[in-house]
Amino acid sequence: MRRPVAAYSVALAALVAAVLLRWLLDPVLGDFLPLVTLFAAVAAAVWVGGYRPALLVATVGYLVCDYLFVEPRGSLAFHFTRNLVGLIAYIVTCAIIIGIGEAMRVAQRRAQERWETLQVTFASIGDAVITTDAGGRITYLNPVAESVTGWRQDEAVGQPLDVVFRIINEQTRQPVENPALRALREGVIVGLANHTTLITKDGTEQPIDDSAAPIQDERGQVSGCVLIFRDITERKQAEQQNAERLATARLLASIVESSEDAIIRISRAGTIESWNAAAQGVFGYTAEQAVGRHISLILPADRADEEDQVLARLQAGEPVVTHFHTVRIRSDGQPIDVSLTISPIRDETGEIIGASKIARDITEEKKSEQHIYRLMTELQEADRRKDEFLATLAHELRGPLAPLSNALEIMKRADGNDDLIQQACNTMERQVVQMVRLVDDLLDVSRITHHKLELRKERVALADVIGQALEICRPLAESSEHEVSVTLPPESIYLYGDPVRLSQAFSNLLNNAYKYTEPRGRIWLTSERQGSDVVVSVKDTGIGIPPGMLPRIFEMFTQVDRALERPHSGLGLGLTLTKQLVELHQGRVEALSDGPGRGSEFVVRLPILVEKPEGHRPPGPTVSEHATPTRRILVVDDNKDSAESLAMLLRMTGNEVQLAYDGLQAVEAAEKLRPDLVLLDIGLPKLNGYDACRRIREQRWGKDMVLVALTGWGQEKDRHKSKDAGFDGHMIKPVSYTDLMKLLASLPSELVGQPTEHGG
Ligand code: ADP
Numbered sequence: 001m002r003r004p005v006a007a008y009s010v011a012l013a014a015l016v017a018a019v020l021l022r023w024l025l026d027p028v029l030g031d032f033l034p035l036v037t038l039f040a041a042v043a044a045a046v047w048v049g050g051y052r053p054a055l056l057v058a059t060v061g062y063l064v065c066d067y068l069f070v071e072p073r074g075s076l077a078f079h080f081t082r083n084l085v086g087l088i089a090y091i092v093t094c095a096i097i098i099g100i101g102e103a104m105r106v107a108q109r110r111a112q113e114r115w116e117t118l119q120v121t122f123a124s125i126g127d128a129v130i131t132t133d134a135g136g137r138i139t140y141l142n143p144v145a146e147s148v149t150g151w152r153q154d155e156a157v158g159q160p161l162d163v164v165f166r167i168i169n170e171q172t173r174q175p176v177e178n179p180a181l182r183a184l185r186e187g188v189i190v191g192l193a194n195h196t197t198l199i200t201k202d203g204t205e206q207p208i209d210d211s212a213a214p215i216q217d218e219r220g221q222v223s224g225c226v227l228i229f230r231d232i233t234e235r236k237q238a239e240q241q242n243a244e245r246l247a248t249a250r251l252l253a254s255i256v257e258s259s260e261d262a263i264i265r266i267s268r269a270g271t272i273e274s275w276n277a278a279a280q281g282v283f284g285y286t287a288e289q290a291v292g293r294h295i296s297l298i299l300p301a302d303r304a305d306e307e308d309q310v311l312a313r314l315q316a317g318e319p320v321v322t323h324f325h326t327v328r329i330r331s332d333g334q335p336i337d338v339s340l341t342i343s344p345i346r347d348e349t350g351e352i353i354g355a356s357k358i359a360r361d362i363t364e365e366k367k368s369e370q371h372i373y374r375l376m377t378e379l380q381e382a383d384r385r386k387d388e389f390l391a392t393l394a395h396e397l398r399g400p401l402a403p404l405s406n407a408l409e410i411m412k413r414a415d416g417n418d419d420l421i422q423q424a425c426n427t428m429e430r431q432v433v434q435m436v437r438l439v440d441d442l443l444d445v446s447r448i449t450h451h452k453l454e455l456r457k458e459r460v461a462l463a464d465v466i467g468q469a470l471e472i473c474r475p476l477a478e479s480s481e482h483e484v485s486v487t488l489p490p491e492s493i494y495l496y497g498d499p500v501r502l503s504q505a506f507s508n509l510l511n512n513a514y515k516y517t518e519p520r521g522r523i524w525l526t527s528e529r530q531g532s533d534v535v536v537s538v539k540d541t542g543i544g545i546p547p548g549m550l551p552r553i554f555e556m557f558t559q560v561d562r563a564l565e566r567p568h569s570g571l572g573l574g575l576t577l578t579k580q581l582v583e584l585h586q587g588r589v590e591a592l593s594d595g596p597g598r599g600s601e602f603v604v605r606l607p608i609l610v611e612k613p614e615g616h617r618p619p620g621p622t623v624s625e626h627a628t629p630t631r632r633i634l635v636v637d638d639n640k641d642s643a644e645s646l647a648m649l650l651r652m653t654g655n656e657v658q659l660a661y662d663g664l665q666a667v668e669a670a671e672k673l674r675p676d677l678v679l680l681d682i683g684l685p686k687l688n689g690y691d692a693c694r695r696i697r698e699q700r701w702g703k704d705m706v707l708v709a710l711t712g713w714g715q716e717k718d719r720h721k722s723k724d725a726g727f728d729g730h731m732i733k734p735v736s737y738t739d740l741m742k743l744l745a746s747l748p749s750e751l752v753g754q755p756t757e758h759g760g
Contacts, residue, residue: 007049008056014041014048015057019064026069034069035062035090042094046101054101058094062087128208130227131215136161136184139224148208148231150201165227170195170207179212180227187222189213198229207232262338262359265345268315270295270308273354282338282361284331295357298328300335307357310342315352325362337366389557392571396438399569400431407431430475434569436734441573443714444504445556448580454716455498455584459609462493462527462534469506470525476514480521487526493534494609497585502606505581505589508574509538509602515568516600517542533587534608539601545593553591554579575602582606631744632656634675636666636692637710638684642733646679649737655744663687667695674701676747679731682711682722690725697726706747710735 018041038061046054128145179190210229262279407424447453557572587606637643682689696702708729709722
């Protein structure tokens with residue numbers, strides 16, 4: 001008994017009330033039922049305080065009522081026969097009341113305790129709990145339910161459930177049936193409804209999920225219902241986040257899959273965990289072949305630990321280059337240039353659990369980079385060589401000018417000293433030859449590079465070609481006093497080629513041998529038959545060539561000694577020309593040398609013309625000054641020096657020469673003079689050489705006149721143009737004396753001595 005004082009007080013009060021009531025009823029009842037009101041007091045005492053106060057009330061009440069209301073009143077005397085039955089009846093009745101009362105009290109206390117336990121349980125549950133009675137009125141709300149619904153327990157209790165627990169469908173916004181009411185009605189457990197939103201007391205909405213179960217008493221009667229629900233705002237948010245994450249992940253996955261870059265995920269241990277479609281394209285392995293393998297699968301042996309090192313440094317928090325160009329290996333074993341980006345993959349705690357690698361195939365980029373680099377380098381080199389070449393060219397052109405002007409001065413002041421004049425002439429001849437060679441070489445190289453050099457191929461004797469080459473170089477050979485040995489095969493060897501160009505090729509080699517050998521050196525020109533080829537070697541005891549230069553010696557403008565103050569003249573074109581000319585004749589040339597100071601050898605191999613020569617070739621016209629008859633010649637050139645010097649030369653060889661300085665004069669003079677030969681410049685004032693030629697040809701007297709173009713333009717197209725204009729020949733300035741004599745010798749002899757026809 002928790003509150004005994006209160007219980008005994010109530011018992012005492014009930015006893016007093018019972019006695020008073022009996023006393024009040026006494027006039028009505030008299031001696032009848034003297035103990036009747038005590039039963040109520042005993043019942044009250046047992047209900048409030050249990051059997052102890054009830055026994056006390058029953059005992060004390062009996063004594064008091066016996067004294068007051070049982071005959072003889074005012075005494076406690078017990079008449080055995082009169083009072084025994086009444087006492088027994090009283091005791092039995094009190095015992096029954098106390099028994100029932102005590103049982104009810106215990107049952108009620110137990111029910112109370114159970115309810116309290118339930119309430120404590122409900123209160124400690126994380127979910128919201130609402131209980132109702134059988135009529136659907138609220139009997140209880142736990143604290144969570146209070147906070148979710150916004151209703152306090154004391155406000156809610158007694159309210160119909162619909163008032164406190166208002167729910168709608170989240171999507172349709174329509175009220176939905178309350179699960180508790182169905183549980184009450186049907187006595188079944190009603191599960192969760194999806195998308196349920198609770199309208200709280202202040203009108204805000206909260207997504208919940210809920211379920212309801214009927215409360216049944218011992219007899220199975222539905223005495224109420226318990227409704228359990230929870231606020232799922234957070235869960236919904238989490239679900240939404242998950243859905244968003246999932247959508248993002250799917251999007252990322254599709255981006256990764258459709259990426260043109262290989263994207264690979266590896267674990268910390270370097271195991272490949274994912275492999276996109278592009279990775280297959282770049283490295284050749286399918287995802288099935290690659291996933292689960294170690295990343296060394298695509299690492300070249302010499303870079304085996306490259307990525308491990310990057311990963312280790314990332315994990316150690318050390319700075320690292322995560323983007324670099326490197327090489328990987330494809331499934332077919334081919335190396336592949338890639339641009340690689342490595343990024344760490346971290347878990348939620350920030351710990352590195354692996355790495356993602358994005359690899360881009362940069363083979364093509366690399367190639368074009370290298371190509372561009374090679375081009376940007378080649379251009380620089382070309383530019384450098386151009387500058388060097390221009391400097392060399394200027395130097396080479398200036399070189400002969402000093403001796404030329406000196407020689408002129410000497411001639412002016414020689415005062416009839418024939419020896420001096422002869423020496424000066426020799427010097428001038430050498431220098432002019434040198435300059436002509438320079439310009440010719442330049443033009444020839446340009447023609448060959450532009451594939452414009454035309455060979456006039458014919459059957460030609462090797463001996464003639466070599467003889468001509470030796471002849472070309474004779475002045476230099478003589479001045480350097482070399483000992484030159486020439487060995488030719490005993491039998492005649494014929495080539496199919498351009499005699500002029502073949503001689504040029506050999507004269508370049510001889511010229512170099514003379515040039516790059518100290519005076520009084522030894523030069524050997526040997527030629528021998530080797531199978532269907534003839535091999536010609538030009539060997540010297542000269543300065544030799546460093547081994548490193550040998551492979552490049554035939555390249556344009558290549559010179560071992562590039563110093564402008566080098567002792568030898570030249571533009572670095574001679575060997576280029578020789579090589580190209582030899583190759584145009586299906587031959588080969590190679591350079592040999594044991595190194596500086598140990599001489600050089602150039603070996604030319606040319607195919608021999610197999611067919612037998614048809615008898616003897618008539619010898620070419622011999623050039624002899626005395627054999628040339630006197631001619632009437634018109635020289636036309638607007639450059640007076642050029643015109644007059646040529647006139648002098650021609651007059652010195654016994655010809656009659658007239659001069660004209662423009663195209664109109666030329667036509668007039670031709671008509672007046674009727675010359676055997678007109679040497680006509682092309683670039684003339686008033687009327688150019690072509691038109692002047694045409695006009696002359698239009699005249700009856702000009703039809704058979706020999707007209708030769710004399711010009712600085714020597715390309716094939718220039719020759720064609722002059723031929724079209726009606727010229728008989730095309731000579732390139734400066735015309736050598738020999739060529740001039742050859743031309744005169746080739747003029748028809750019947751012209752000689754023919755009287756000049758004057759028009760009109
Ligand atoms: P150039 O003689 O005008 O410089 P070439 O093309 O004829 O040009 O020769 C290129 C270079 O090769 C020369 O500058 C010289 O350094 C080297 N060379 C050519 N022939 C010989 C040789 N017989 N002996 C030594 N060096 C030579």
